[in-house]
Amino acid sequence: MAIRRGRGVAAINYPTGMNLGGDPTQALVHSTPTGNFMVTLSSVDLGQGMKQIMAQICAETIGVPTDRVVVDTADTDTGPHCMGTFASRGTHRAGNAVIQAAKEARQVMLEVAAEELEVNASDLETDGQGNIQVKGAPQKSISIFDVALSAHFKRGRSISGRGMFLIPRSYPEKETGAMKPSTCYAHACTVAEVEVDDETGEVTVLTVKNVFEIGRALNPKMVEQQLVGGSWMGISHALYETTEPYYPNRDHGGTDFNQYLMPGLGDLAETETIVLERPSADGPFGAKGPGEMCANPQIPAVANAVFDAVGVRIDTLPITPERILRALKAQAAG
Amino acid sequence: MAKVPVQFTLNGSEKAEFIESGTTLLNALRDKIGDTSPKGGCHQGTCGACSVIIDGELKLSCLTLAETCGGADIKTTAGLAEGGVLHPLQRAFLDAFATQCGFCTPGMIMAAKVLLDRTPNPSREEVVEALSGNICRCTGYEPIIQAVLTAARASSQNAA
Numbered sequence: 001m002a003i004r005r006g007r008g009v010a011a012i013n014y015p016t017g018m019n020l021g022g023d024p025t026q027a028l029v030h031s032t033p034t035g036n037f038m039v040t041l042s043s044v045d046l047g048q049g050m051k052q053i054m055a056q057i058c059a060e061t062i063g064v065p066t067d068r069v070v071v072d073t074a075d076t077d078t079g080p081h082c083m084g085t086f087a088s089r090g091t092h093r094a095g096n097a098v099i100q101a102a103k104e105a106r107q108v109m110l111e112v113a114a115e116e117l118e119v120n121a122s123d124l125e126t127d128g129q130g131n132i133q134v135k136g137a138p139q140k141s142i143s144i145f146d147v148a149l150s151a152h153f154k155r156g157r158s159i160s161g162r163g164m165f166l167i168p169r170s171y172p173e174k175e176t177g178a179m180k181p182s183t184c185y186a187h188a189c190t191v192a193e194v195e196v197d198d199e200t201g202e203v204t205v206l207t208v209k210n211v212f213e214i215g216r217a218l219n220p221k222m223v224e225q226q227l228v229g230g231s232w233m234g235i236s237h238a239l240y241e242t243t244e245p246y247y248p249n250r251d252h253g254g255t256d257f258n259q260y261l262m263p264g265l266g267d268l269a270e271t272e273t274i275v276l277e278r279p280s281a282d283g284p285f286g287a288k289g290p291g292e293m294c295a296n297p298q299i300p301a302v303a304n305a306v307f308d309a310v311g312v313r314i315d316t317l318p319i320t321p322e323r324i325l326r327a328l329k330a331q332a333a334g
Numbered sequence: 335m336a337k338v339p340v341q342f343t344l345n346g347s348e349k350a351e352f353i354e355s356g357t358t359l360l361n362a363l364r365d366k367i368g369d370t371s372p373k374g375g376c377h378q379g380t381c382g383a384c385s386v387i388i389d390g391e392l393k394l395s396c397l398t399l400a401e402t403c404g405g406a407d408i409k410t411t412a413g414l415a416e417g418g419v420l421h422p423l424q425r426a427f428l429d430a431f432a433t434q435c436g437f438c439t440p441g442m443i444m445a446a447k448v449l450l451d452r453t454p455n456p457s458r459e460e461v462v463e464a465l466s467g468n469i470c471r472c473t474g475y476e477p478i479i480q481a482v483l484t485a486a487r488a489s490s491q492n493a494a
Contacts, residue, residue: 047435047472225431225477232474257471258380265462265475 001199005206006309010300011189014293015182016283017089023167025089026080027097029058029105030160035130035148037062037105039071042079043094048291049222050090056218057095057284061102062109063126064144088289091218092184095284096165104161109144112151112159116142184280186288187213190234190297192269196309198328201321203306205235205269208298213276215288220275227273227294234298235269236262239318342406344369345413353400359393360384362400363410371412371440375469382468385441386410392448411440414447422492423447426485427478434472441468446482455486 017023028040039058045051055069062069073079082094107121113132114121117140125135126144133141151157172179193206210231217223240261244253254260279286299317307313312327337352344367351366360377363369363386375383377396384396387409414421423443426432433439442465449456449464456464461482470478 049434221431225434225473228476229434229472229474232476256376258376258378262471264469265466265479268462268475268479271474271476 001197003195003197004309005193005195006305006307007191007193008301008304008306008308009189009191010297010304011187012293012297012300013185013187014088014289014296016087016092016184016186016289017167017182018083018087019167019170019181019183022169023083023089023093025082025093025097025165027054027094027101027163028080028160029062029098029101029163030158031105031109031144031148031151033148033152035064035068035144035146037064037069037102039069039098039101040079041071041073041094041098042076042082043090044073044076044085046085048085048090048226049219050085050094052222053091053218054094054098057098058102060285061099062106063128064130065128068130068144088186088291088293090289090291091287092280092283092289093165093167095218095287096282097163099163099284100165101161101163104163105159106161108151108157108159108161109147112155112157113142113147115155116147116150184215184283184288186215186290186293188293188297190231190301192235192298192301192305194302194305194309196306196324198310198324201324201328203239203302203319203321203324205239205267205302207270207272208235208301209272209274210294210297211274211276212290212294213278214290215280215283216277216286217275217290218285218287223275223290224273226290227275228271230291230294231271231273231298232263232268233295235302237295237317238299238302239263239320242318245320338401340401340404342403342408344408345410351400355401357400358396359386359388359398359400359403359408360395363395363408369410369412371410373437373440375437375441380469381438381441382445383438383441385444385468387444387448390448390451392445409444409447411443414443421447422485422488423450423482426481426488430477430481430484432473432477432481438468438470438472442470442478446485449482450486450489454490456482458483 031037039054051071054071055066058069059066110121110124123135124132130144131141151159170180189211191209195204212227280288312331314323338355339352341350353362372386372395373383375381379394379397386395388406423446445465445468461479
């Protein structure tokens with residue numbers, strides 16, 4: 001009986017969004033009378049930071065500071081339609097819709113500014129600080145605050161835009177079954193090192209080294225936050241989490257979240273996370289969906305590391321001490 | 335049910351309430367007094383989200399009866415900032431992105447405060463031990479550990 005060490009590697013491709021009947025998200029953007037911009041969505045921020053990302057995307061497209069944008073994701077009854085926040089689709093689908101809506105709103109904003117400045121709208125640019133100016137002649141400028149006041153109270157214009165992003169439904173070809181069920185793949189690779197006690201079946205994860213290719217990181221700190229937490233959740237999927245440990249038998253399942261095991265503070269592995277940015281062709285500013293995929297590669301990497309350590313293949317999750325011991329027993333029995 | 339009077343100090347100000355006997359401190363703080371910084375996660379003493387400081391000790395407000403707190407000095411996360419300036423722990427949690435959904439954060443900060451009050455320069459192992467009664471389901475804990483260590487360094491630099 002001994003503590004045995006093993007190392008496992010796994011690589012994954014992970015799609016952004018889904019395609020069961022078309023995958024649409026819509027967005028509306030409008031300015032308030034004081035030149036702040038409102039993004040209306042039905043997409044929900046689950047804590048992953050969607051409101052911040054949508055504010056950045058809208059601000060970048062219109063040409064205003066991010067703090068001039070308010071994102072409202074309040075109500076799926078009254079907001080523009082969204083399929084939902086899942087399948088890592090939020091940034092990609094909603095972001096593309098927000099870009100389209102913000103472009104239309106920006107065009108109206110420039111048209112109103114052009115009337116005020118008595119120039120051609122195509123000669124105008126934003127300075128990113130809340131002003132619109134003539135290209136090459138920045139002394140001729142007007143604040144977006146004044147443009148919005150003019151639109152509302154003088155010109156009778158609505159500085160607003162509509163955005164729609166749709167991945168159409170893909171039907172399989174009759175002869176081959178070939179189809180395009182998903183788009184915009186993110187990629188990841190994990191190397192995990194474990195120790196397995198072949199007397200108790202207990203697994204200790206020593207190190208987890210991850211590389212994630214996620215398109216463009218629109219907010220690098222938030223991406224890092226997502227990936228660090230996700231890597232921990234991947235270890236949790238591999239070794240801890242289940243509602244029904246003896247599925248389909250319901251016995252011994254946790255009765256609440258207190259009994260739903262996940263690694264605690266004392267169970268953390270030394271974790272390294274590297275981000276590769278290869279901007280996607282169809283993502284907003286090159287983004288892909290880093291959400292769910294970041295918790296995937298750790299699972300096969302740990303399973304492979306357990307195999308490397310003690311020579312048994314555990315193909316049911318989570319990889320519990322009991323499953324390892326049963327497999328070792330079967331292996332010994334030949 | 336008969337109501338009982340209880341008086342205590344909350345974040346430096348005197349509070350006096352009539353509460354129903356058996357009310358937890360968590361419910362008294364949130365529903366009677368209006369301090370919603372302690373969160374009700376499990377209501378059975380497992381998750382740590384309701385942690386508050388009572389007379390210098392870290393306590394679970396969901397397992398503490400309000401009527402036992404007469405004369406106590408109670409501190410919650412809502413009372414940490416002074417004059418609009420965030421406490422070093424709050425600053426460090428923000429800067430380190432140590433929150434996502436944020437539900438565990440007040441309990442984490444209370445547990446960390448008790449640690450730093452007693453051990454101004456803790457080791458990583460001491461931080462892990464001090465926070466081990468608090469559950470987080472978003473961050474993977476590492477950013478939280480780093481935030482507490484950063485806050486400890488910031489506080490000791492200010493004191494020096």
